[in-house]
Amino acid sequence: MTDTRADEPTTTTGGPLRQDPYAAPERETTEGTVYTVTGGDWDTLLEAEHDDRIVINMGPQHPSTHGVLRLVLELEGETVTQGRAVIGYLHTGIEKNCEYRTWTQGVTFVTRADYLAPLFNEGAYCMATEKLLGIEVPERAEHIRVLLWELNRIGSHLVALATGGMELGALTGMTSGFREREEVLHLLEFLTGLRMNHAFFRPGGLAQDLPEGWQERVREFLGVMNTRLPDYDRLLTGQPIWKQRLQGIGYLPVDGCLALGASGPILRSAGLAWDLRKHMPYSVYDQYDFEVPTATEGDCYARYQLRVAEIHESLKLMTQAMAKLDEIGPGRVMVDDPKVAWPAQLSIGSDGMGNSLEHVRKIMGQSMESLIHHFKLVTEGFHVPPGQAYAAVESPRGELSVHAVSDGGTRPVRVHLRDPSFVNLQSMPAMSEGGQVADVIAAVASIDPVMGGCDR
Structure with missing residues (x-):
């Protein structure tokens, strides 16, 4: 049989746009000869198509992954299998x-x-x-x-x-x-x-x-x-x-x-x-x-x-x-x-004074003991x-x-x-x-x- 596909356009039934993805494809040439893939060859093709899965990395990036998160997805077409x-x-x-x-x-x-x-x-x-x-x-x-x-x-x-x-x-x-x-x-x-x-x-x-x-x-x-x-x-x-x-x-x-x-x-x-x-x-x-x-x-x-x-x-x-x-x-x-509590914190709310920076400076400047106490708590804890x-x-x-x-x-x-x-x-x-x-x-x-x- 002479294949004329290289010379003239062909008409196909089935293919990528067929309604039933598991139907056996039929191909009709311009000479009117129709042939169908049947039996074990088509079953093998279906099995290979079904196992054709890809693994992609989504991220790490801010858009789409809600931060620097990396998602490793196994896809079968558009479906996430893992x-x-x-x-x-x-x-x-x-x-x-x-x-x-x-x-x-x-x-x-x-x-x-x-x-x-x-x-x-x-x-x-x-x-x-x-x-x-x-x-x-x-x-x-x-x-x-x-x-x-x-x-x-x-x-x-x-x-x-x-x-x-x-x-x-x-x-x-x-x-x-x-x-x-x-x-x-x-x-x-x-x-x-x-x-x-x-x-x-x-x-x-x-x-x-x-x-x-x-x-x-x-x-x-x-x-x-x-x-x-x-x-x-x-x-x-x-x-x-x-x-x-x-x-x-x-x-x-x-x-x-x-x-x-x-x-x-x-x-x-x-x-x-x-x-x-x-x-x-x-x-x-x-x-x-x-x-x-x-x-x-x-x-x-x-x-x-x-x-x-x-x-x-x-x-x-x-x-x-x-x-x-x-x-x-x-x-x-x-x-x-x-x-x-730090010395300045102890006086906040107890003597009517505020919690401003001037208040802290006043406490630290009036008492050497308070200054030493503050220093020890800040440095040593x-x-x-x-x-x-x-x-x-x-x-x-x-x-x-x-x-x-x-x-x-x-x-x-x-x-x-x-x-x-x-x-x-x-x-x-x-x-x-x-x-x-x-x-x-x-x-x-x-x-x-x-x-x-x-x-x-």
Whole structure:
């Protein structure tokens, strides 16, 4: 038989665009001869086609992989048959560095782990240290911690919404999210002195009291957020493309969450209303009235809706914190213990004086003993009784806890962070395998991992 394919165009039945991919292809030449591939040859071809899988690297880069995360994906066409997360590209040795610093200096390290929620790192670390010391934080300092925690939670969730929108192509969601997050950072800078990595929480309380005029600034922020939050419902919640990209994607039921140790919005999106603030109250959260938003769908869209709902709850908590601070009035923000608190901190709130730099200079300039005491505490640190302590807080990503070990010295023997980003990232294969490669982006964005906390 003479093949004329090189000379003239041919008409084929089947091929790349055929409806049935497993039908035996028939080819018809211009001479009218039809031949069909049948028998063992076609079976071998099908088997080879079915096993034709490729392995690709997605990341590490910021776009699409939610940070410097590397995903090794095995694909069969557009379907993910196996997914694996490779971490360690942002490792900074934070936990090991804490062993070579005083207990107070450790705050400046742990705050850099989950850099989108630094105050939660500081809070868990300080709570573990305070357990070892056997001290109680002043009530005013506790309510200020709640105020700052919820403000930080709002900022973190806004970044999750903004970066998730960017990775899925909703660029207006990105610009809106970062616009509101700037409002959070401006307020944090006013209240603590820094936009990020604040080191504002200290073992025993706070570095200083809130500045003058903080009530007006917080009320202004609450007004702005209550005005702008409904825009997200109009922009994203009911948007058809946004819903199609998220609904039914990244499904993980509650038993899968429990088996993988997932917590936070991932667990609550599957129907389990587990929140440490409500079920294992710490600090003064048992004095606050708030709800724990939940869903039952267990998909990316449910996690998005939960984060928006939690922003609303955090705004309510901030309003309650302001009322409680007004009720308490001025007072100490650091434990009344000269072995832990610096001399200038001991006088804040006890003599009517403020917490300005001039106040600190006055204390240091009036007393040689205070100056020496301050120098010893800053350079050598305070002694912590031997033992170990565990403290946990509800961060924007789930359960964040610190296990601290002391041998009685001025430095920790061991500091270990149980970061929810590290644990929750285990759910990526369960959410992604069997789905499309484009849906991996949505699944990772819904997990909202922060690689600094994952690698720490």
